[in-house]
Amino acid sequence: MNSVSIDKNEKTVSMQPKYSPVKEFWKNFRKQKVAFIASVFVLLLILVAILAPYIAPFDPYKPNYDALLEPPSKSHLAGTDEYGRDILSRLIMGTRISLSVSFASVFLGMILGTILGLMSGYFGGWLDRIIMRSSDVLFSFPDLLLAIAIVAILGPGLNNVIIAVTVFGIPSFARLVRGATLEAKENTYVEAAKSMGAPHRRIMYKHIFPETVSSLIIFVTMRIGTAILAASSLSFLGLGASPETPEWGVMLSTGRDYLGTASHVVIVPGIAIFLTVLAFNLIGDGLRDVLDPKTKND
Amino acid sequence: MLRYIIKRVLEILPIIFVVSILSFLFIHFIPGDPARLVAGKDATLQDVQNVREELGLNDPIWKQYISYMGNLLQGNLGTSLKTGLPVSDMFSSRFMPSIYLTFFAMIWATIIGLLIGAISAVFKNKWPDYLGMVTAVSGISLPGFWLGLLLIQLFSVQLGMLPTGGSEGFKSYILPSLTLGAGIMSMIARFTRSSLLETLQTDYIRTGRAKGLKESVVIIQHALRNSLIPVVTIAGLQFGFLLGGSVVVETVFSFPGMGRLLIDSIAFRDYPVIQSALLLFAIEFIIVNLVVDILYSVLNPKIQIQS
Numbered sequence: 392m393n394s395v396s397i398d399k400n401e402k403t404v405s406m407q408p409k410y411s412p413v414k415e416f417w418k419n420f421r422k423q424k425v426a427f428i429a430s431v432f433v434l435l436l437i438l439v440a441i442l443a444p445y446i447a448p449f450d451p452y453k454p455n456y457d458a459l460l461e462p463p464s465k466s467h468l469a470g471t472d473e474y475g476r477d478i479l480s481r482l483i484m485g486t487r488i489s490l491s492v493s494f495a496s497v498f499l500g501m502i503l504g505t506i507l508g509l510m511s512g513y514f515g516g517w518l519d520r521i522i523m524r525s526s527d528v529l530f531s532f533p534d535l536l537l538a539i540a541i542v543a544i545l546g547p548g549l550n551n552v553i554i555a556v557t558v559f560g561i562p563s564f565a566r567l568v569r570g571a572t573l574e575a576k577e578n579t580y581v582e583a584a585k586s587m588g589a590p591h592r593r594i595m596y597k598h599i600f601p602e603t604v605s606s607l608i609i610f611v612t613m614r615i616g617t618a619i620l621a622a623s624s625l626s627f628l629g630l631g632a633s634p635e636t637p638e639w640g641v642m643l644s645t646g647r648d649y650l651g652t653a654s655h656v657v658i659v660p661g662i663a664i665f666l667t668v669l670a671f672n673l674i675g676d677g678l679r680d681v682l683d684p685k686t687k688n689d
Numbered sequence: 690m691l692r693y694i695i696k697r698v699l700e701i702l703p704i705i706f707v708v709s710i711l712s713f714l715f716i717h718f719i720p721g722d723p724a725r726l727v728a729g730k731d732a733t734l735q736d737v738q739n740v741r742e743e744l745g746l747n748d749p750i751w752k753q754y755i756s757y758m759g760n761l762l763q764g765n766l767g768t769s770l771k772t773g774l775p776v777s778d779m780f781s782s783r784f785m786p787s788i789y790l791t792f793f794a795m796i797w798a799t800i801i802g803l804l805i806g807a808i809s810a811v812f813k814n815k816w817p818d819y820l821g822m823v824t825a826v827s828g829i830s831l832p833g834f835w836l837g838l839l840l841i842q843l844f845s846v847q848l849g850m851l852p853t854g855g856s857e858g859f860k861s862y863i864l865p866s867l868t869l870g871a872g873i874m875s876m877i878a879r880f881t882r883s884s885l886l887e888t889l890q891t892d893y894i895r896t897g898r899a900k901g902l903k904e905s906v907v908i909i910q911h912a913l914r915n916s917l918i919p920v921v922t923i924a925g926l927q928f929g930f931l932l933g934g935s936v937v938v939e940t941v942f943s944f945p946g947m948g949r950l951l952i953d954s955i956a957f958r959d960y961p962v963i964q965s966a967l968l969l970f971a972i973e974f975i976i977v978n979l980v981v982d983i984l985y986s987v988l989n990p991k992i993q994i995q996s
Contacts (some may be wrong), residue, residue, distance in 0.1 A: 467791050531975050533928070533970070535931050536967065539955070544715070544882060620832055627834045651842070669830035672830050
């Protein structure tokens with residue numbers, strides 16, 4: 392009954408343009424030309440990743456000993472590597488690997504970090520202290536070193552890279568969400584919900600979590616760039632994907648011996664990593680300008 | 690001031706304690722029998738038995754931890770499986786080169802980063818700003834190992850100006866520290882820009898301009914100085930990024946430092962070396978963060994009052 396009458400009300404007001412945060416966001420985000428172009432680029436990459444096996448012109452694993460280390464040409468647009476494998480096809484398959492590894496690890500890290508951060512900020516007290524001290528401990532293995540330590544324990548391989556990059560993301564997400572939660576907790580509507588006897592879980596997810604979303608969106612975007620760099624660094628160091636896998640970091644690592652004679656083997660995958668990370672960082676910058684009024688500079 | 694320092698030092702002690710426990714447990718985290726791992730692949734059953742005895746793996750775990758810490762505090766980090774040398778000897782020749790490398794990277798990155806950030810802020814939305822910010826966002830997106838390889842190709846292979854790596858004195862530090870610092874330089878530049886833009890909108894800057902101070906005096910003496918406080922924090926936090934990056938950069942340049950030792954040891958499963966190297970990196974990072982915190986409180990006395 393209630394909801395019906397509200398709907399009616401909305402219809403009568405809808406003569407005036409209705410305020411919608413999504414529309415508002417879209418309007419502002421489209422003005423961020425650079426970030427907009429970067430998003431189109433990322434969408435294309437996602438498409439390439441999904442369609443990879445269908446659009447790759449050659450088999451990315453199949454060696455061709457008649458065409459070793461060929462420079463870019465009409466038949467091999469990005470040249471061939473030391474086994475005569477088509478680099479473009481390997482790049483296309485690599486897009487799938489890099490994007491899925493980074494998406495998986497960032498989202499897993501986000502989910503776990505968000506839950507911990509929400510609980511930490513909302514309940515405070517000893518729980519807060521335990522979670523924050525644990526994240527301090529994780530933080531004391533700085534940056535890539537935590538991921539390296541985890542891979543050193545679990546052994547090399549792409550799955551372990553995902554685990555490692557996930558764990559190294561958790562404390563950052565937890566801190567970010569905790570901060571936003573502490574701020575949101577002060578709102579009167581949270582107090583109102585509490586005084587009406589709403590259960591903690593409901594308050595956390597219905598009232599506090601939405602307040603953290605905009606900072607989360609910005610951070611996730613930036614984090615995907617970091618994750619791609621971290622995963623490809625681990626592979627480059629020989630701790631990630633196996634040597635025959637068409638992963639970008641692996642391609643660079645196996646190609647480095649041919650830098651002097653066939654530099655495209657190193658330059659092409661490097662450009663792929665660079666442009667992809669750059670695109671995510673540019674989107675992150677654009678999102679920050681739109682979503683976070685505090686850091687607006689113009 | 691002294692009270693604040695003591696308080697901060699006391700705060701990191703429990704963290705160091707937990708980190709040491711983690712480091713101690715490292716061997717136990719690895720799937721499999723620790724004694725067999727340490728004895729190596731080709732060890733006989735008797736060897737494994739001896740190692741178990743030697744490491745005290747039959748003792749209760751708290752006793753093992755106490756003897757581990759006892760050894761650690763005496764500078765006994767165990768023996769490398771690969772070389773048979775004491776781990777502390779292997780570290781002693783590699784520790785300082787890594788410190789110099791991070792130090793050089795930090796210095797050039799801070800100077801150039803501050804410069805680019807300040808120029809971008811002063812010429813906001815004009816071409817120097819765009820140029821500076823394009824450089825900065827590219828810098829954080831560049832994979833360090835790729836940049837390193839490109840620099841080797843250009844300066845070592847084609848121009849023959851600098852060594853590709855190794856330990857040929859100061860020259861060997863130039864390319865690695867350039868590679869290592871690129872990311873930090875970019876972050877410092879971006880941060881300086883936004884911090885300076887914020888400061889330039891404050892009342893005392895307006896007052897300074899209104900009373901007819903030269904623009905250069907306003908920016909350098911008043912604005913930049915106050916914008917430095919957050920930049921110091923960021924620079925300090927980024928030190929961890931440098932330590933992580935040094936592992937990659939040292940590998941690219943075959944640099945004789947701690948990072949490359951760590952990676953080589955992982956490939957060889959030289960667990961005693963891996964264990965102590967990770968512990969050393971962690972403690973180094975904790976201490977740097979402590980120093981940054983204290984520096985920060987010197988620059989900004991408000992922090993001490995708040996806490």
